[in-house]
Amino acid sequence: MNILAGPKRTHGEGGPGCECSGVVTRVRPDVKGLKVGDRVISIAAGSFATKLMTRENLCAKMPDNLGFSEGETIPCVYGTRGQTVLIHSAAGGVGLSAIQVAQMVGAKIYCTVSNAEKIDFLVKRFGIPRTHIFNSQDSSFLRHVMAATNGWGVNVVLNSLSGELLHASWKCVAEFGVMVEIGKRDFIGQAALSMDLFEQDRSFQGVDLTQISSQRPVLMNSLLRRAIQFFEGGHIKPIGPIREFDAARVKDAFRYMPKGQHIRKIIVMLPEPGQIAQDSLPLHLRSDRAYLLVGGLGGLGRSIASWMVEKGARHIIFFSRSAGSVPKDDPYFRELEAQGCFVQTFSGSVSKAVDVARVIRAAGKPIGGVFQASMVPSNAAINEMTFDQWQIETGPKVQGTWNLHKLLLNRKEPLDFFFLFSSLSGLAGQIGQANYAAANTFLDALVQFRQAQGLPASVLDIGVMDDVGFLTQGNNTDILEALRATTLHVLHEQDLLDSLELMMRRSRPGGRQWSSSQFGFVSGSQVGIGFRSSLPLLARNNRTIWRHDPRMAVYRQARVFLAETSANPGYLLQQFEDKALFLAKEIDLELLLEAPLSSLGVDSLVSIELRHWIRQKIGAELTVLEIVGSASLVDLGGKTVSQLRGRYAALGLRGYYIRISFEFSFVELFFGRGLCLFPVVFVCIHDILYLL
Structure with a gap:
């Protein structure tokens, strides 16, 4: 969402993710509390990976009656730890864990949520009185909390709201109370906090488990072990319900989360190791x-x-x-x-x-x-x-x-x-x-x-x-x-x-079929190839039989998008240059540019294929003799540019429109009057290597 900077990597650790569950596959000799085969929960950066190397203090053994999905719900939410408490966003992962901890110690709970469905969930699942649940979308909760506590406020506010709502939450803190801030937006934005409330011995405490796990691993380990003890004692339960996404749909998981309408913990399930190996090996x-x-x-x-x-x-x-x-x-x-x-x-x-x-x-x-x-x-x-x-x-x-x-x-x-x-x-x-x-x-x-x-x-x-x-x-x-x-x-x-x-x-x-309420039935075991037209579907002379089929709307929209984005040469040119630089590192570019085409294996058959590719992907009409007769790729690129220059100049266009295909993706570039020879030459290089 471009709100927070990515996690920093220190001492070989870091990367996306902060909690997970799994099985220990290897330990260093100085590890005493864990062994290979132990089922563990862990709080550590870089958990979005099939293998994670982390410290013993950031792990805790899971009981046998705790599943991996359930175990994964524990590290972050119960690592965050009263009398009276106001819990914001109480239907989220941390909120649901805080409710259980508060109930375990006998605290009176007030909370906020964003919709009626979440209110019903908290009332039915945790028995929280309806009169103790307020709206998290505006500052009205301040008025309701102060009324419910006779103007005193609460001993603890667990806050994740930002901006104006952070200041309203700060005003809910009673004398000698504490506000525990687990959000980051106001920290990053360097927001100010009203200082007068500190006079009644109120405290403001920022908590970032990433910092604790990195700088205070022993403290983190005690929190993890305490959470497991609470679970084994029957005081707390794993966070539920759970919404699982398999690893191939991780993008959907991240899109699902910011909507703020879910009542569940979001889990990303990685494939089994055997499946990973099997899919990556040659058939x-x-x-x-x-x-x-x-x-x-x-x-x-x-x-x-x-x-x-x-x-x-x-x-x-x-x-x-x-x-x-x-x-x-x-x-x-x-x-x-x-x-x-x-x-x-x-x-x-x-x-x-x-x-x-x-x-x-x-x-x-x-x-x-x-x-x-x-x-x-x-x-x-x-x-x-x-x-x-x-x-x-x-x-x-x-x-x-x-x-x-x-x-x-x-x-x-x-x-x-x-x-x-x-x-x-x-x-x-x-x-x-x-x-x-x-x-x-x-x-x-x-x-x-x-x-x-x-x-x-x-x-x-x-x-x-x-x-x-x-x-x-x-x-x-x-x-x-x-x-x-x-x-x-x-x-x-x-x-x-x-x-x-x-x-x-x-x-x-198994694992290749699923049903989605948004997209209907989808089967990964059925794929169609060749659903493509050599002309835009909106062209008058396009006679593709399925051009008006509503199911092909995505195809039409994709082509319209490409037509629109061709007006933004900077962005698309950068994509092309990135691909070109990657390929340039893999080959001796200078040598290939000047080498005779025959030394690259360009015979009459390859020339026919190359002619067809240049016509289809670039739009230039070259004969086989022109290709075979080219002294080098530079020479072939020059002929291509000349052909395009004459073609588009006749149409009165200011630039030259070139379509380039790389494997399964394609970008469309629009060059101005100073058409660069290099992209055309490089395209030829790439396709010749592919043909060879």
Whole structure:
């Protein structure tokens, strides 16, 4: 929120976060009170991490009957410690703990909250009289506190309010009383405090647990141990209710907190260590399992099978209508076998349960994973579509997938993944493909069903493929060109393989589905690729079929945002320069700028790819001969700049509009008359390295 400065790092400690719970994994020889395996709570900076190194005095052992989420609620709130007490923001974490401590010592409690829901919560949960609960949003609590105490005030004010409300809180302190300030805004703002009230022996005490834990760790340890003793004695309880966010949604947790409307402790749950390691390691398929590829002897299936072998697969089963008729000495099969992969082929229909059962029985090894990529196209307008056409298209995907689901249940060796190839048609529809869209929608729904049953499943909704797959075969190229003419973004083989690896990891059940009242149902096991247009959705000549779909509003707004931010060159240029400097550290830039393109591996094939990239991302039209004939990257950059200068000067523009793509993000830059050669050259360098 840019209100407080970030925590300072001292003696190797520090960083975001101040409290946590976990398990001790390592101790120094001089640590006496804790050992490896102890479950502990800790108050220490830098707790937003999967591993934390801290001091023994900042930790305390947790009882066996205390869970990690509950334990995490204790360190900060009970480390803050009467007669009569006024507790501000009493429905927050510190407020709820202060109520329990005050009740434990028999103090009379007055408190403030921000809404009626919190009032009801305090009355029902803690039995605080309604007449003792006031409004924390204005200074009216001063009048009510003084009336309730016959003008005397309270012995202790636990304050977190700022500005005018801090001064109102200070006036609530009785003679010989103390105001305990745990807020920081007025400290940072160097606010003044009325001095006349000190005359009646009132005290003002600022408390910052960060300072205590850093400068007085022994005192902090006594507070932690005392909190645990209070818990074990039944005097206090963990703060509840709890709102948990997993680590991937940590941004949502921080956005949830400042609203001030919650009655709960906010917890960020980090993933299990095994999950972290598994997600970060390269994908490796098992050599002791067979992988069933249904409908996979076309270009797409062969590409996937080769990729599987590279990932460690040593037994692949091809199952399609014609797979069994392919000769055993087929060059592609011989290539796979040369890499140590055993290949089985079976002809049959996945729509027939008997055929599926036969393949499963005949598998040379236990089946470890399934790729369901079967399809039989039968396009027709919905008002002209026959029942047979409907069945031809839906049978392999609907009945076939259900057969795979049923016949692979309850096996001794569970599947590692159950991967389904779906299409954007199932989400956005395509003219003449109602049957195909319906079949793919079934696949999307089945993934939700299997995940709910604790079974592995994931689905990839694929857009238009250019270099592999159904549309690149035979007469289907006409369909590809027709789809390209609608301005749909075209995917390539590597896009598919990258997405395939991601979704195979997400096939594991659990932790990938959640429900949110704000966004409805979300499934991390279903992802669509290729939902992009080569023209802005608002362009008149854009014929993308889903351009008016309300679900694509975010996409449209993102493009509008980029158009608006292009008017702010300073901010976007800084983003570009940061990325450029990062890349410059990784390569010998000066050497690459002057090197002949041939020495960088730029042959005719790479030139074609580079020409396409420059046209799509930068907007310059260069021929393959111009690229191949360039003496160096500097020369190529000069040609690009000259082409852009002539193009935009003809339009009467004051500058040059360049679009640059880096991995999964892109920025749009607007350069003035003094167009710099370096960015264009650097873009070329980056993409050439990527192609190599």
